Amino acid sequence: MQNINKEEFKKSIEDYTKVLFRKSVSEASKQQLFQAVSYSVKDLIIDQWMATHREYEDKDVKTVYYLSMEFLMGRALGNNIINMKANNIIKEALDELGIDLNVIEDQEPDPALGNGGLGRLAACFLDSLSTLGYPAYGCGIRYKYGMFEQKIENGFQVEVPDNWLKDGNPFEMKRSDYAVEVKFGGYVRITKDNNGREKFVQENYQSVLAVPYDLPIVGYGNNVVNTLRIWDAEAIDNFNLDSFDKGDYQKAVEQQNLARTICEVLYPNDNHYAGKELRLKQQYFFVSASIQRAVIKYMEKHEDIHNIHEKVCFQLNDTHPTVTVAEFMRILMDDYDLSWDEAWSITTKTCAYTNHTIMSEALEKWPLELFSRLLPRIYQIVEEINRRFIIEIQAKYPNDYKKIEKMAIVYDGQVKMAHLAIVASFSVNGVARLHTEILKNQQLKEFYQMMPEKFNSKTNGITQRRFLLHGNPLLADWVTTKIGDDWITNLQHISELKVYADDLRCQKEFMQIKYQNKVRLAAYIKEHNGIEVDPRSIFDIQVKRLHEYKRQLLNILHVMHLYNQLKKNPEMEFYPRTFIFGAKASAGYRRAKAIIKLINSVGDVVNNDKSIQNKLKVVFIENYRVSNAEMIFAAADVSEQISTASKEASGTGNMKFMLNGALTLGTMDGANVEIVEEVGEENAFIFGLTSDEVIKYEQEGGYNPKDIYNIDQDIRTVITQLVNGYYSPENPELFREIYNSLLDSNGGERADQYFILKDFRSYEAAQKRVEEAYKDQARWAKSAILNVASSGKFTSDRTIEEYAKEIWHLDKVKVELE
Ligand code: 4GP
Numbered sequence: 001m002q003n004i005n006k007e008e009f010k011k012s013i014e015d016y017t018k019v020l021f022r023k024s025v026s027e028a029s030k031q032q033l034f035q036a037v038s039y040s041v042k043d044l045i046i047d048q049w050m051a052t053h054r055e056y057e058d059k060d061v062k063t064v065y066y067l068s069m070e071f072l073m074g075r076a077l078g079n080n081i082i083n084m085k086a087n088n089i090i091k092e093a094l095d096e097l098g099i100d101l102n103v104i105e106d107q108e109p110d111p112a113l114g115n116g117g118l119g120r121l122a123a124c125f126l127d128s129l130s131t132l133g134y135p136a137y138g139c140g141i142r143y144k145y146g147m148f149e150q151k152i153e154n155g156f157q158v159e160v161p162d163n164w165l166k167d168g169n170p171f172e173m174k175r176s177d178y179a180v181e182v183k184f185g186g187y188v189r190i191t192k193d194n195n196g197r198e199k200f201v202q203e204n205y206q207s208v209l210a211v212p213y214d215l216p217i218v219g220y221g222n223n224v225v226n227t228l229r230i231w232d233a234e235a236i237d238n239f240n241l242d243s244f245d246k247g248d249y250q251k252a253v254e255q256q257n258l259a260r261t262i263c264e265v266l267y268p269n270d271n272h273y274a275g276k277e278l279r280l281k282q283q284y285f286f287v288s289a290s291i292q293r294a295v296i297k298y299m300e301k302h303e304d305i306h307n308i309h310e311k312v313c314f315q316l317n318d319t320h321p322t323v324t325v326a327e328f329m330r331i332l333m334d335d336y337d338l339s340w341d342e343a344w345s346i347t348t349k350t351c352a353y354t355n356h357t358i359m360s361e362a363l364e365k366w367p368l369e370l371f372s373r374l375l376p377r378i379y380q381i382v383e384e385i386n387r388r389f390i391i392e393i394q395a396k397y398p399n400d401y402k403k404i405e406k407m408a409i410v411y412d413g414q415v416k417m418a419h420l421a422i423v424a425s426f427s428v429n430g431v432a433r434l435h436t437e438i439l440k441n442q443q444l445k446e447f448y449q450m451m452p453e454k455f456n457s458k459t460n461g462i463t464q465r466r467f468l469l470h471g472n473p474l475l476a477d478w479v480t481t482k483i484g485d486d487w488i489t490n491l492q493h494i495s496e497l498k499v500y501a502d503d504l505r506c507q508k509e510f511m512q513i514k515y516q517n518k519v520r521l522a523a524y525i526k527e528h529n530g531i532e533v534d535p536r537s538i539f540d541i542q543v544k545r546l547h548e549y550k551r552q553l554l555n556i557l558h559v560m561h562l563y564n565q566l567k568k569n570p571e572m573e574f575y576p577r578t579f580i581f582g583a584k585a586s587a588g589y590r591r592a593k594a595i596i597k598l599i600n601s602v603g604d605v606v607n608n609d610k611s612i613q614n615k616l617k618v619v620f621i622e623n624y625r626v627s628n629a630e631m632i633f634a635a636a637d638v639s640e641q642i643s644t645a646s647k648e649a650s651g652t653g654n655m656k657f658m659l660n661g662a663l664t665l666g667t668m669d670g671a672n673v674e675i676v677e678e679v680g681e682e683n684a685f686i687f688g689l690t691s692d693e694v695i696k697y698e699q700e701g702g703y704n705p706k707d708i709y710n711i712d713q714d715i716r717t718v719i720t721q722l723v724n725g726y727y728s729p730e731n732p733e734l735f736r737e738i739y740n741s742l743l744d745s746n747g748g749e750r751a752d753q754y755f756i757l758k759d760f761r762s763y764e765a766a767q768k769r770v771e772e773a774y775k776d777q778a779r780w781a782k783s784a785i786l787n788v789a790s791s792g793k794f795t796s797d798r799t800i801e802e803y804a805k806e807i808w809h810l811d812k813v814k815v816e817l818e
Pocket residue numbers: 115116117118119121269270271272356357362431460648649650651652670
């Protein structure tokens with residue numbers, strides 16, 4: 001570990017406030033202090049960063065390139081300090097300068113270059129790769145505007161642009177010397193070289209300059225610093241007045257515009273494909289730049305490109321970067337003169353693909369017209385991959401045209417990106433055991449039958465360094481005093497806590513810490529929502545993207561039902577409950593936005609009804625994001641993981657709650673299955689249809705929500721309250737769409753397609769069990785401690801070890817500082 005000299009560090013902060021802002025420390029604003037401290041921390045990182053790359057060069061290591069449209073990193077300053085194990089010394093230095101670390105940490109914008117699960121997973125993976133000492137690059141896009149900031153106005157979501165770069169980003173480094181050109185459009189001219197071989201030349205294209213910005217990813221206490229490389233676009237030439245005379249004025253302006261728009265904004269869709277042309281441009285832009293750089297880097301150290309797969313692996317984070325396949329083929333064939341067979345053999349040893357969702361609306365299918373116009377050379381290559389693949393299908397399944405229809409890469413005027421990714425990858429993985437089984441037996445059945453050896457499962461994980469060590473310092477310290485601090489880099493050790501689960505004193509200590517974390521969240525809610533919540537009530541929390549399959553609607557309908565019961569019988573036995581929600585909805589997802597409004601409307605009525613004596617509170621936390629998530633997980637008693645079984649590929653929020661000692665209230669979906677397996681069903685609250693039952697209903701029919709609506713009076717009351725103005729007197733029609741979606745089929749959409757009414761009573765019963773269990777504080781504490789103690793499997797360190805050993809075949813490095 002690097003020794004940090006406190007006096008030098010203080011001096012560095014003073015120098016930076018002076019040089020950057022012409023101010024002394026006492027004159028500088030909080031934001032300026034954040035900048036000065038961050039630059040000083042970056043200076044400490046630089047030596048490790050350089051040493052890491054020297055080691056990589058010396059050992060000529062194999063490197064994984066994790067290609068992802070999204071990296072939902074969260075704030076860097078606090079995390080970097082923790083991973084450098086410099087927390088104490090830096091706190092001391094800042095104290096002596098009169099600076100409060102917590103206050104300036106809050107000055108950092110929350111880098112939100114991602115939507116939800118898949119983007120946050122990428123961030124956890126980077127943390128684990130560095131901590132484990134595996135050589136890696138994250139490759140992505142430097143969006144000027146990240147995930148929008150969510151404001152709640154009059155109960156409705158309003159999207160505000162997230163201008164996260166407005167004060168600059170102290171941790172990034174622009175690397176202009178690594179810029180490359182990326183070409184779009186035009187046409188392909190076929191010529192012959194001196195040996196009579198065909199050459200493919202893209203002409204009359206538009207191009208942009210891709211310029212990388214590097215961010216350090218600091219490993220925990222091991223001097224390893226990997227790189228997250230995010231690409232920005234610049235115009236190739238500065239605006240050239242000459243071109244006006246040459247008649248190229250139009251093109252010059254278009255190129256300028258292309259450069260300006262390409263990295264402008266992250267598409268705010270989760271589990272959903274919107275099919276916008278600019279999105280395909282973004283995909284090809286960052287893929288082409290990343291692959292070009294990877295090849296250049298490899299060729300700096302090697303004579304011959306034929307063995308590149310021995311040193312390089314491209315991991316495709318969902319289908320978004322799938323053009324990698326064709327871009328790599330293009331470079332190998334067009335720039336390095338390899339034959340098709342050689343290029344294909346290398347590509348299929350280099351690319352690996354992770355699937356993150358079975359939601360059919362997330363499947364990327366680009367119209368041929370658009371794809372071939374934007375990427376003419378890439379399209380030729382995709383067509384040829386498809387032609388050869390169809391020959392393979394026919395050889396294996398003669399005359400079975402259904403197989404071609406199901407598996408072709410190009411079909412029905414569309415390019416199917418998942419099919420391309422599967423055919424060209426040597427590994428295809430799902431993100432939890434159940435998810436992978438569904439891929440193999442349902443979604444990707446034909447592919448699994450044809451190429452079973454490619455399929456494997458890698459259950460997701462999360463980093464305990466951000467989500468316990470940084471996010472919940474009280475609990476982290478408690479765990480360390482009990483079992484030492486090995487858990488920070490080896491979460492399996494946390495199982496040593498199990499012996500304390502029955503210990504009365506430990507139970508009390510645990511509940512006291514939970515209480516303090518609830519007080520912290522209650523203060524945040526008071527400040528942001530103006531709502532008083534009682535930290536002694538059960539904090540029942542559902543935070544995640546708003547999506548119908550995640551069923552926030554089931555949760556709020558149940559709250560409406562509880563409220564009806566309380567109104568009917570104010571003296572009934574009832575343990576006070578606080579239902580907390582946090583969720584962004586995609587800007588164009590109307591029904592999701594209506595559900596946000598419903599949650600807020602129910603909150604308005606319930607929270608202001610004196611007659612129920614504060615027994616029930618409903619809170620919608622605005623702008624749920626990584627930074628407030630850390631505090632929210634720490635304060636949870638109950639973790640709501642209630643997706644329709646079979647729909648949530650894995651979930652990772654479920655793991656963060658568990659690590660912080662919340663009990664899961666959930667369906668047997670995604671990684672919940674494995675969570676329950678680890679902690680025992682008696683320490684969770686499981687309900688609802690199984691995935692097999694859901695799939696059977698979907699395939700064979702036999703579920704009609706009206707049957708339930710007709711028979712069940714309580715449910716009917718709740719559903720009717722959606723449209724009788726009970727929660728929206730000013731506009732009784734406000735929730736009509738939600739009501740209809742539960743009762744009526746509509747076009748291709750089945751009534752209650754997410755089985756909310758079907759699972760309602762079973763959810764209600766599970767909620768009753770929660771209430772009963774919570775009344776017995778000792779039993780609850782025991783279960784909560786057992787949840788923490790059983791979370792070892794769900795560290796992203798374990799996940800990354802599996803990827804590294806079974807897919808990437810990487811070796812670990814050790815980095816010593818000179
Ligand atoms: C998410 C899945 O919905 C979630 O279950 C999973 O844990 C996460 O990926 C990471 O694997 N999918 C997306 C998406 O974020 O946009 O498809």
